[in-house]
Amino acid sequence: MRTKRRYILARILPYGAAVDQKQLYLSVIEAAASLLGDAAVGLAQPAVVYCDAGYAVIRCRRGAERDIAAALATVTAVGDDRVSLRTVAASGTIRALRRRMRPIRPIPEDEEITIGERAYAVCRYPGQKVDLIEKGIKHQKRFFFSELDLEER
């Protein structure tokens, strides 16, 4: 008989992080297996069914959503990139979760700031949030500021 499923919507932080769906799945499985054990994860059957626009939808067996949500809180990296998953909602359908998705886009601006000897690109987001991303090709360092911090500099 077809098992009943639940879907968990999680926001991916930091904003703008390019996360590969398969890598995310491996991170979720690793975190869940480490926390709950192989037997519990085998029964829960977690899977990443959607990963785009700063959101991920994780499917699991009905009844296991609390355990999987706790495991999502222990995900700290995807691949080599530091990432955090924040559970937004759980639902029986992906359609209901899509209504909760509100993509957060940076306010377009071309600004630069120097901290120490390094240059950082400024990305402003709604809610007075400012991300500073180091200029470079790989493994850029990030700082998380607010509008107030930039004004004080």
Place this chain on the structure above:
Amino acid sequence: MKITDACIFPYPDGDSTVSRMAIEAGELGFDSLVVIGDAGHRLSCAVEILQGAIITARSIKEVLRDLRDPAVRRADLVCVDAGDLSFNRALASTKDVNVISKIHATRQNAFDHVAARTAAERGVAVEISIAPLIHLRGMKRQQALNRYADILALHRRYGFMLTLSSAASSILDQRSVREIRGLCGLFGMTGAEVNEALSSVGRMIEPSGPVGAVR
């Protein structure tokens, strides 16, 4: 009931400033934060910023010396890292110590029923940090869960306060109240106990009691 994250380490110790962590904390359901380090100005935002201080010492003598430091005296909340059994017992009875922290890194019986009773009498809280549950793996996380379960059993028996903290140095380490509830459920903490622990800092800083007359 004020929901408080009992310990964060903002910029320059971490990569996120106090104001940014306060904005995120507000979205995650928190009413106040305890900042270890420079809290800056107490910003006018929805989240209250409290100044915290952490003391790491090997003996009670060092703790008493550090408690006299002006920066520690100014702090709203004073946390001292736990040590061995005799140290923790003495700590629980030390004046001006609010919270015993890093209990997950201590040995099995480092916090026993004597320390628990003294902590309950003196109003000293024990900190439960979710950082080991998030960042550690394998045996170290198992040990942390085991220690927290022991502390929870003592808390239920003797009634001392618990505080909950994320020990976050970045917005990526901060977790919502619901996620903290889920993580604390791993070692048997109920939703009501989590709520009580999250509000204990508020109760410590503003204890409710009869109004006294000042002459």
